[in-house]
Amino acid sequence: MASPDQLVGSLESLTPESFTTESERVRAWEQNWVNGATNASIKTLIDAGIFAKWIKIGGRPAKAGNLAELVNAVEILIKRMMRQISGQHLIVEVGEDKYATTPWVEKLVSDPAFPSMYGEFYKNLNVAMFRTLPYFLGENGFKNPTDVVSSNWQYMTGKSSSFFEDVGTNAELRNSFNDAIKCHSKYNLTPWPDVFPTDSLAQGAKPDGALVVDMGGGKGHDLTKFNVRHPDAPQGSLILQDVPDILKDMKPVGHISVQPHDFFQPQLVKGARAYFMHNVLHDWADPEVIQVLKNIPGAMETGYSLILVHESLISTLNPSPLVTVSDITVMACLSAKERTEKEWDKLFQEAGLRIIKIWKTVEAVESIIEAELA
Known part of the structure; x- marks a missing residue:
């Protein structure tokens, strides 16, 4: 075989x-x-x-x-x-x-989440947005879409609301979307502690402070992966942040605490060891990414706090089909994009940050960008 x-x-x-x-x-x-x-x-x-x-x-x-x-x-x-x-x-x-x-x-x-991949996610997201994308692009002169409120999503739905607004207010769609993200993370992706040396976070962390703040963390699947690897993390030191609609019915579990937060506003948690974002920034065009990144440094402690961005990076030669599919997907629903290393470096610099290292493994589709205050 x-x-x-x-x-x-x-x-x-x-x-x-x-x-x-x-x-x-x-x-x-x-x-x-x-x-x-x-x-x-x-x-x-x-x-x-x-x-x-x-x-x-x-x-x-x-x-x-x-x-x-x-x-x-x-x-x-x-x-x-x-x-x-x-x-x-x-x-x-x-x-x-x-x-x-x-x-x-x-x-x-x-797995109760698995069937949702074929439910509302299949009907109202995955199939629908690709069906209309060529027509949206054609009617807009084949320009590269960058406006989240004037995108293929509005063209497809006939509404003025954005993708995330619709997901947040439609319970069935929200549940299917969260389940799909959970399944994608669980079955398709290498756990982030296998990509980044999380031991370095745990060993160097202050016992009375926040260890990892997961910004836009959905249902907390990435914090759960961290907690499994580091079960002795201080109680409540793993902080799950997302908008209130996404965090509906979420309660603190184990070492994970829950905090509603809009990452377009200044970061609330001061002096955390790591501010983590997984597949968050690829949902936004460059100006919004810079805005999100600029909201974090004011909470960081120089020489201690890190920003970890877990994303798919587009290779300049022979890019992975999984990454290019993701690129067209975020284009179709959010007028957003995946990025190359050079594109990421430019965005971090504009936000007053410095990339320390980009962590990669052969097995993982996604990389982790480690950054600090410039």
């Missing part, structure tokens, strides 16, 4: 000359064509209750017809959906019209 590195290497080396016939090329192209149909099939099966009932009866190999009976659905419909996702190896075909579960199915049932 090929190793993951060998598989990735094979995919990256594909060129038009890799295919000896047109039918081989079409087979590869079909992997892009099937994505929409696969997601639609997954969402249908989730809503019908197929996966939950299947796991509840033990997750044994089963016929599509038997699974349809469990949820009182029409057999032919379930059969067609099962055929689609088995072709993508999300379930395993073990016989004619008979399927076995996979770890993906088990996780879909056991």
